[in-house]
Amino acid sequence: MYSARVLALLLAGSISLVTSLFLSLVSGVETQGVVVAAVISFSVSYILIFIVLEFLVFGEINKIYNMMEKLQKFDWRGFSKDKSIRLNPLKKITEEIHTFAALKQDEIDELKKLETFRKEFVADVSHELKTPIFAAQGFVHTLLDGAINDKNVRKKFLKKAAKSLDGLDALVQDLLTLSQIESGDIKMKFENIDLYTLCLEVVDQFEQRDKGKKIKVTIEKPAKLIIVRADWLRITQVMTNLISNAVKYSHEDGEVTVSFEADKKFVTTLVSDKGEGIPPGHINRIFERFYRVDKSRSRERGGTGLGLAIVKHILEGHKSKAEVESVLGKGSTFSFKLPLAKLESTQAESKS
Numbered sequence: 001m002y003s004a005r006v007l008a009l010l011l012a013g014s015i016s017l018v019t020s021l022f023l024s025l026v027s028g029v030e031t032q033g034v035v036v037a038a039v040i041s042f043s044v045s046y047i048l049i050f051i052v053l054e055f056l057v058f059g060e061i062n063k064i065y066n067m068m069e070k071l072q073k074f075d076w077r078g079f080s081k082d083k084s085i086r087l088n089p090l091k092k093i094t095e096e097i098h099t100f101a102a103l104k105q106d107e108i109d110e111l112k113k114l115e116t117f118r119k120e121f122v123a124d125v126s127h128e129l130k131t132p133i134f135a136a137q138g139f140v141h142t143l144l145d146g147a148i149n150d151k152n153v154r155k156k157f158l159k160k161a162a163k164s165l166d167g168l169d170a171l172v173q174d175l176l177t178l179s180q181i182e183s184g185d186i187k188m189k190f191e192n193i194d195l196y197t198l199c200l201e202v203v204d205q206f207e208q209r210d211k212g213k214k215i216k217v218t219i220e221k222p223a224k225l226i227i228v229r230a231d232w233l234r235i236t237q238v239m240t241n242l243i244s245n246a247v248k249y250s251h252e253d254g255e256v257t258v259s260f261e262a263d264k265k266f267v268t269t270l271v272s273d274k275g276e277g278i279p280p281g282h283i284n285r286i287f288e289r290f291y292r293v294d295k296s297r298s299r300e301r302g303g304t305g306l307g308l309a310i311v312k313h314i315l316e317g318h319k320s321k322a323e324v325e326s327v328l329g330k331g332s333t334f335s336f337k338l339p340l341a342k343l344e345s346t347q348a349e350s351k352s
Contacts, residue, residue: 015045132168136161174306177237178289181313188231188317192341195226195235195267199258202239206247215250217243219258226260226267228338234314235338239271241307242322242334246273249332266337274331283324287312 017038139161147153180186196219203219239258246256250273261268278286285291290305308322315321315336326332 011045013042015041129168129171132164132171135164136168139164171306174310178306178310178313181310181317186234188234190229190231192227193230193232193235195228195230195260195269195338196222198232198236199239199269202236202243203258206240206243214253215247216255217247217258218255220260222260222262224262226262227341228267229341230318230338231314234317238311238314238336239269241311242271245307246271246275246332246334249273250275262340264340266339268335268337270333270335272331272333277328277330278324278326278332279328283326286324287322 139157143154143157147157177186199219203217206217243256243258250256254274257270257272259270259272261270282291287308289309311322318338320336320338323335324332325335
């Protein structure tokens with residue numbers, strides 16, 4: 001491409017040449033007159049064409065390009081060195097338009113993904129809510145249709161209806177918790193906590209609640225006191241969900257173990273089971289809401305399908321994440337790191 005000056009010279013020369021040829025064909029016009037006319041034609045044409053190109057065409061194009069640069073925060077140092085931009089603003093504008101279009105397409109694709117995710121989430125929530133509601137409705141309507149007169153049937157169906165409603169309540173509570181964490185309504189209250197004591201309480205409550213289970217839950221006592229900086233209530237939720245998940249997928253008479261590994265800055269908490277394990281293709285998705293490796297079998301075992309999603313978001317609030325190691329048929333280990341509390345802050349809190 002040419003600059004305004006070069007284009008003006010070429011166009012003015014062409015006009016001058018055409019003028020000279022035309023005058024040379026006119027009778028009575030001397031050679032000197034043709035030359036003078038050609039020079040005047042060239043000069044006037046050059047000035048006019050240069051003004052038009054420089055100030056009306058190239059100038060406006062460069063203004064448009066400069067505006068686009070500012071909008072897209074272009075690197076001015078690179079711009080000042082790139083002479084081809086000055087000589088060919090139309091080419092650069094085309095490149096910028098393509099770049100802008102690509103960015104907008106990426107935004108559209110992202111919005112489509114979010115819309116798909118929203119639809120899937122609404123469908124999942126609707127399905128999960130309908131299951132306990134329909135079950136409770138079935139038991140209640142059966143009682144109303146006459147089964148209430150039979151004491152044995154009445155008690156049995158009322159227990160089943162209550163169980164379905166308990167499951168519905170658990171699902172709603174988990175949905176609220178997840179929504180509040182994601183929206184930032186729940187703030188983490190960091191303090192120095194004894195991680196072993198926290199886990200011990202979770203394990204004790206779990207055993208009291210599930211006395212009929214044949215799965216043993218044990219906790220390995222660390223060699224020294226482990227004090228971490230974390231939110232007691234939220235880490236309690238994390239441990240409860242991880243242990244419940246391990247028990248759910250353990251074999252009959254299996255064992256779930258909670259252990260700790262500490263270094264100078266962090267302590268890693270591990271929850272291990274010797275159950276079914278997780279297929280490699282599913283590991284990256286198990287922290288998604290309502291994602292189940294085996295949907296039919298998972299629903300038989302109970303749970304809201306939100307436990308691991310809550311774990312993920314709570315740990316993100318602690319600037320940590322859950323790690324998973326699993327061997328199909330041999331079991332899984334979930335782990336996460338928390339920072340050890342500084343000794344000075346621990347002593348200051350104990351004095352206060």
